[in-house]
Amino acid sequence: MSQHGLKHRHLHFIALGSAIGTGLFYGSAGAIQAAGPSVLVVYLLAGAVVYFMLRALGEMAVRHPITGSFAGYARMFMGGWAGYITGWMFAFEMVIVALADLTAIGVYMRFWFPDVSQWVWVAATLLIVGGANLATVKAFGELEFAFTIIKVGAVLAMIAGGLAVLAFGLSDAHTTGPVNLVNDGGFFPNGPTGMIASFILVLFAFGGTEIIGVAGSAAQHPEKSVPKAINTVPMRILLFYVLAIAVILMITPWRDITGEQSPFVQIFNTLGVSWAAGLLNFVVITAALSAINADLFGAGRVITGLAHQKHAPKFMSKVVRGVPVMTTIILIATMIIGTILNALLPENVFEVIASLATFATVFVWLMILLAHLYSRRGMSTQDVANLKYKVPFWPYGQYLSIAFILMTFGIMVWQEEYRISLVVGVAFIAIMTAVYFLTNRHEVTHEDEPTEEPEELVVSA
Numbered sequence: 001m002s003q004h005g006l007k008h009r010h011l012h013f014i015a016l017g018s019a020i021g022t023g024l025f026y027g028s029a030g031a032i033q034a035a036g037p038s039v040l041v042v043y044l045l046a047g048a049v050v051y052f053m054l055r056a057l058g059e060m061a062v063r064h065p066i067t068g069s070f071a072g073y074a075r076m077f078m079g080g081w082a083g084y085i086t087g088w089m090f091a092f093e094m095v096i097v098a099l100a101d102l103t104a105i106g107v108y109m110r111f112w113f114p115d116v117s118q119w120v121w122v123a124a125t126l127l128i129v130g131g132a133n134l135a136t137v138k139a140f141g142e143l144e145f146a147f148t149i150i151k152v153g154a155v156l157a158m159i160a161g162g163l164a165v166l167a168f169g170l171s172d173a174h175t176t177g178p179v180n181l182v183n184d185g186g187f188f189p190n191g192p193t194g195m196i197a198s199f200i201l202v203l204f205a206f207g208g209t210e211i212i213g214v215a216g217s218a219a220q221h222p223e224k225s226v227p228k229a230i231n232t233v234p235m236r237i238l239l240f241y242v243l244a245i246a247v248i249l250m251i252t253p254w255r256d257i258t259g260e261q262s263p264f265v266q267i268f269n270t271l272g273v274s275w276a277a278g279l280l281n282f283v284v285i286t287a288a289l290s291a292i293n294a295d296l297f298g299a300g301r302v303i304t305g306l307a308h309q310k311h312a313p314k315f316m317s318k319v320v321r322g323v324p325v326m327t328t329i330i331l332i333a334t335m336i337i338g339t340i341l342n343a344l345l346p347e348n349v350f351e352v353i354a355s356l357a358t359f360a361t362v363f364v365w366l367m368i369l370l371a372h373l374y375s376r377r378g379m380s381t382q383d384v385a386n387l388k389y390k391v392p393f394w395p396y397g398q399y400l401s402i403a404f405i406l407m408t409f410g411i412m413v414w415q416e417e418y419r420i421s422l423v424v425g426v427a428f429i430a431i432m433t434a435v436y437f438l439t440n441r442h443e444v445t446h447e448d449e450p451t452e453e454p455e456e457l458v459v460s461a
Contacts, residue, residue: 020151020240021101021287023205025264025280028245031205032257035198036189037181037249040242046202047237049404050209052397053365055390056372057210058230062389063375070210070368071302075309077374078367081436086367087306088432090210093360094299095334097207100353101288101295102126102335108288111281122336129293130332133300134323140297147290154283155240158264162247165267180250189254199411200358200418205241207361208291209233210368211298227389292335300328311436355421359412362405363425369402 031039060073071090075083105125106118132143166176181187188195212229248263257263264283268276304324307317318326372391376384384390391397412422 021291031198031201035195036254038188042202043241049401052401054230061226073371077371084311091299094295096357098292098295101291133296150286204358300324303327355418359421359425366405
């Protein structure tokens with residue numbers, strides 16, 4: 001019996017919640033400080049890149065629904081190394097983000113329990129999300145569904161509250177409304193360089209959206225569910241990012257958003273909600289739990305898919321009831337060790353992890369976009385016309401997105417604080433490439449791979 005346990009509502013909410021996390025609730029303050037009101041343009045640009053990337057993924061998923069997630073398309077259209085490195089880079093991204101969120105939960109819990117050791121909350125978190133991921137695909141979907149309802153509810157409450165502040169003049173500030181977007185140094189107070197400096201933090205906030213490609217293969221009807229989930233992306237970006245940040249900026253002058261507290265807390269404080277900090281602490285913990293839950297799901301299934309293609313150790317291919325048990329256990333163990341190491345690093349560890357995750361994220365996006373470009377090669381005009389789900393504005397949107405990603409790598413070279421992430425990212429590619437050739441993974445041909453996936457395997461990478 002196939003273990004396609006995710007219904008459309010699960011996939012829709014995974015798509016909805018995948019980009020709503022600590023990057024939005026807390027990271028938005030840093031992006032606002034760097035760019036001022038022009039950060040809205042950056043969110044729109046980054047959102048466009050995400051949209052074209054996901055549409056490319058959707059087109060390939062509908063055209064080749066059996067293949068599975070994006071690493072499979074990279075392998076199919078660009079060769080073995082491309083699929084191998086894309087899969088491992090995605091797993092690297094998921095583990096890095098999960099480590100950041102895992103450590104963050106321990107920090108956030110101090111708000112209520114300052115005397116309890118951080119490892120207690122880390123252990124409790126791993127028990128919750130580890131249990132959900134080791135149970136069934138449906139258990140993962142239901143947990144993610146519940147987490148997303150909380151996150152989305154918090155953002156919608158903030159937007160509604162902010163609009164009420166603007167409509168009824170509830171703020172004590174001298175000025176509120178659209179004028180706040182231009183009355184302190186203009187819309188571009190820090191110039192083009194300020195905008196560019198915010199790109200890394202904004203892209204980090206969008207990281208994880210590509211998990212739709214992994215979760216979609218576990219859906220009951222991926223050819224229908226994946227396009228529906230992807231089609232919600234533009235509205236999600238406009239509502240949860242652009243509108244939310246615009247409301248914040250119209251109520252609180254951008255220079256007052258210092259990052260000492262979340263911009264969302266500032267809105268609730270303006271409304272006189274004395275328990276705003278506690279409320280947001282709960283929401284951010286939920287967001288972190290949601291991220292770790294999804295990261296374990298995505299990384300586990302991609303690595304298991306790699307193992308089935310002989311691009312990872314064979315024992316990692318073991319699947320029980322659609323769950324990659326050995327891979328998930330190894331990932332949980334890695335997170336325990338990583339959290340201990342994480343606690344020993346300097347206080348700026350979250351900025352470093354964010355930039356590391358951004359490199360991995362945009363690299364995976366780049367490989368998805370390139371795989372899509374390669375997938376169109378050799379297709380006739382009629383073949384393109386026959387596509388049931390296709391990328392709009394072909395090929396300009398794809399070229400624009402690729403250029404944006406390449407510019408992001410350039411920013412990492414330009415800005416000193418991000419160079420370490422660039423070095424680590426390039427080193428990871430070099431090490432994994434060496435492993436690929438030294439272990440003769442490059443000699444694995446498509447003929448060596450399974451012609452069809454084991455019935456119980458949820459996702460092929």
